[in-house]
Amino acid sequence: MKPMAEPATVAGIGEFGLIERIAGIISKNPDPEGVVVGIGDDAAALEFPPQSLVLATTDIMIENVHFQLGAQTPRDLGRRVMVINVSDIAAMGGLPRYALLSLGLTPDIPVSFIEEFYAGVGVEAKLFGFGVVGGNIARSPERLILDVTMLGMVEPARVVRRSGARPGDQIMVTGNLGSSAAGLAIILDHLHDRLPHEVVQYLKAAHNLPRPRVAEGRLLAESGCCTAMIDISDGLASDLNHICEQSQVGAVIFESALPIADATRALAGAVQKPVSEYALFGGEEYELLFTVRPGCAESLALALRGATGILATTIGEVLPAELGMRVEREDGHRFDLPPRGFDHLMSASQ
Amino acid sequence: MKPMAEPATVAGIGEFGLIERIAGIISKNPDPEGVVVGIGDDAAALEFPPQSLVLATTDIMIENVHFQLGAQTPRDLGRRVMVINVSDIAAMGGLPRYALLSLGLTPDIPVSFIEEFYAGVGVEAKLFGFGVVGGNIARSPERLILDVTMLGMVEPARVVRRSGARPGDQIMVTGNLGSSAAGLAIILDHLHDRLPHEVVQYLKAAHNLPRPRVAEGRLLAESGCCTAMIDISDGLASDLNHICEQSQVGAVIFESALPIADATRALAGAVQKPVSEYALFGGEEYELLFTVRPGCAESLALALRGATGILATTIGEVLPAELGMRVEREDGHRFDLPPRGFDHLMSASQ
Numbered sequence: 284m285k286p287m288a289e290p291a292t293v294a295g296i297g298e299f300g301l302i303e304r305i306a307g308i309i310s311k312n313p314d315p316e317g318v319v320v321g322i323g324d325d326a327a328a329l330e331f332p333p334q335s336l337v338l339a340t341t342d343i344m345i346e347n348v349h350f351q352l353g354a355q356t357p358r359d360l361g362r363r364v365m366v367i368n369v370s371d372i373a374a375m376g377g378l379p380r381y382a383l384l385s386l387g388l389t390p391d392i393p394v395s396f397i398e399e400f401y402a403g404v405g406v407e408a409k410l411f412g413f414g415v416v417g418g419n420i421a422r423s424p425e426r427l428i429l430d431v432t433m434l435g436m437v438e439p440a441r442v443v444r445r446s447g448a449r450p451g452d453q454i455m456v457t458g459n460l461g462s463s464a465a466g467l468a469i470i471l472d473h474l475h476d477r478l479p480h481e482v483v484q485y486l487k488a489a490h491n492l493p494r495p496r497v498a499e500g501r502l503l504a505e506s507g508c509c510t511a512m513i514d515i516s517d518g519l520a521s522d523l524n525h526i527c528e529q530s531q532v533g534a535v536i537f538e539s540a541l542p543i544a545d546a547t548r549a550l551a552g553a554v555q556k557p558v559s560e561y562a563l564f565g566g567e568e569y570e571l572l573f574t575v576r577p578g579c580a581e582s583l584a585l586a587l588r589g590a591t592g593i594l595a596t597t598i599g600e601v602l603p604a605e606l607g608m609r610v611e612r613e614d615g616h617r618f619d620l621p622p623r624g625f626d627h628l629m630s631a632s633q
Numbered sequence: 634m635k636p637m638a639e640p641a642t643v644a645g646i647g648e649f650g651l652i653e654r655i656a657g658i659i660s661k662n663p664d665p666e667g668v669v670v671g672i673g674d675d676a677a678a679l680e681f682p683p684q685s686l687v688l689a690t691t692d693i694m695i696e697n698v699h700f701q702l703g704a705q706t707p708r709d710l711g712r713r714v715m716v717i718n719v720s721d722i723a724a725m726g727g728l729p730r731y732a733l734l735s736l737g738l739t740p741d742i743p744v745s746f747i748e749e750f751y752a753g754v755g756v757e758a759k760l761f762g763f764g765v766v767g768g769n770i771a772r773s774p775e776r777l778i779l780d781v782t783m784l785g786m787v788e789p790a791r792v793v794r795r796s797g798a799r800p801g802d803q804i805m806v807t808g809n810l811g812s813s814a815a816g817l818a819i820i821l822d823h824l825h826d827r828l829p830h831e832v833v834q835y836l837k838a839a840h841n842l843p844r845p846r847v848a849e850g851r852l853l854a855e856s857g858c859c860t861a862m863i864d865i866s867d868g869l870a871s872d873l874n875h876i877c878e879q880s881q882v883g884a885v886i887f888e889s890a891l892p893i894a895d896a897t898r899a900l901a902g903a904v905q906k907p908v909s910e911y912a913l914f915g916g917e918e919y920e921l922l923f924t925v926r927p928g929c930a931e932s933l934a935l936a937l938r939g940a941t942g943i944l945a946t947t948i949g950e951v952l953p954a955e956l957g958m959r960v961e962r963e964d965g966h967r968f969d970l971p972p973r974g975f976d977h978l979m980s981a982s983q
Contacts, residue, residue: 329689
């Protein structure tokens with residue numbers, strides 16, 4: 284027997300005990316519209332608006348592969364896993380509606396951790412209007428495993444794929460590039476003391492709490508100007524490559540046009556790395572990378588800024604496929620842009 | 634450098650290499666009707682029949698917690714993970730439509746394993762008419778992780794929940810009880826040599842390749858007779874308890890009425906355990922447990938047998954909540970039926 288003062292662990296209260304606690308947390312938020320059967324049956328039964336398409340995406344995250352327990356609060360971790368999936372719905376031009384959440388839990392994890400994690404999930408659910416309608420809990424001996432499935436809706440005429448970019452289209456991006464990678468560098472390399480407090484705060488928040496561009500994605504989808512779209516999860520170069528491959532086009536990125544926060548420049552200066560490394564190859568940004576028909580860029584940027592306050596920047600141009608992916612430096616010289624990003628499986632063998 | 638003859642591993646070909654292989658396997662099956670955007674974009678975009686509800690369920694399985702690699706072929710493992718999720722859709726009265734599949738892969742796993750696994754997934758996709766429309770691959774250092782989300786459809790008038798059972802309803806079950814648990818006992822306790830070959834084959838197949846009762850669930854949902862339904866994953870007692878709790882009723886099970894295969898009786902005899910232990914508490918059956926209005930049972934059993942060839946057996950009766958869950962032995966004595974099943978988290982601390 285453990286002494287009474289020990290915090291309750293997952294192993295201590297068991298699967299059904301834990302499900303009850305979680306159901307209790309979730310039920311504090313009323314079921315959103317459209318949930319005919321929610322948590323606690325064999326499957327959820329969900330309504331979608333008539334004529335809409337159902338968007339579905341899933342993402343698995345594993346402790347010490349995709350995240351570290353100490354790097355953020357449980358609450359921020361809960362927020363972050365939802366954001367990653369909301370962002371995929373945004374990149375299709377859709378709205379998130381329902382989430383399912385599978386957890387693999389280590390036996391010694393405190394119940395309070397799970398409760399705070401779900402509180403974080405609830406924050407994003409409220410912000411973006413989706414409901415948690417199902418899930419699954421399992422024992423995972425070594426690592427915390429988080430697997431989220433997000434269901435969203437989009438009108439058939441508004442779906443934006445990766446495959447519609449055409450030579451001559453302009454390449455745009457929301458927000459800043461490289462902030463998330465810079466934030467991760469601070470966390471992993473313990474650079475807190477080498478930079479001003481505001482810089483550290485800004486970059487860590489960019490990494491720990493990226494903001495999915497749902498309203499922006501909807502506006503872009505509704506504009507009819509947007510020919511292809513993706514959210515930046517692997518890094519600009521890698522995700523641009525996905526658009527190029529699926530659209531069968533090439534691209535040039537103008538290095539001097541990349542939108543980069545002052546804080547990211549400060550971090551790059553402190554560690555003596557070119558700041559474009561962060562902007563071109565840094566992953567987990569969750570900004571939208573998209574292509575627009577010629578002549579659309581300026582009005583679209585204005586509309587976006589007016590409606591959401593978010594800056595959209597033109598950073599390049601779509602080229603014919605045979606020209607490949609290039610980056611143009613400030614002096615006008617063009618170099619190949621390697622489609623590298625972070626490959627979780629490859630890195631295992633290094 | 635490894636010698637050339639080594640089989641290709643996941644770490645060797647990397648995440649994007651593996652995704653390409655998997656996409657190749659899956660694309661051999663044409664996208665089923667309704668897939669507007671399939672694998673390879675930020676999210677799948679899916680059509681559902683007008684006015685239908687979307688069913689959604691997810692299930693995470695972890696190596697050496699939920700399955701063992703050596704206990705079945707990779708192909709059968711692929712079939713089994715899909716079946717478990719198809720069964721949840723069946724238990725709502727629905728039809729499976731689309732699946733998303735997240736994998737956590739150990740770096741040393743052979744690519745051929747993944748290919749055979751997906752071939753097994755494809756077998757069930759063809760049998761039950763669903764398409765694999767998305768997923769996710771991650772590195773998992775210690776264990777293979779399989780997480781499936783299944784989306785299905787059901788007409789709003791046909792949804793069967795766990796909460797509709799009323800005192801006086803009869804309790805029925807499809808197929809036999811205990812076969813899967815008996816098959817697992819053979820595998821885990823190495824009982825192959827102590828039983829006739831046919832018994833071993835029958836029980837191992839019951840465990841490794843349970844058949845989800847989709848046609849049966851549809852017929853029950855359409856009959857209008859069925860007041861509550863669940864698929865037996867934790868065991869009869871545990872899953873009956875879910876119906877009792879959510880319907881706020883009690884129940885009595887008649888032990889002598891439990892449908893048990895001769896092979897399960899042979900195994901129970903060989904290990905000198907009461908065969909009702911397997912039937913009442915054995916999990917992973919994926920038979921349907923359901924309640925029907927008084928007077929419906931006989932005609933429903935006839936209709937099921939005629940349409941699908943599957944036997945449905947009346948095994949008990951719904952009681953008022955205050956009578957709890959009971960089992961009636963052959964001599965007419967009633968005992969409490971504990972709602973125990975297999976608790977994955979509790980078992981971790983034993």
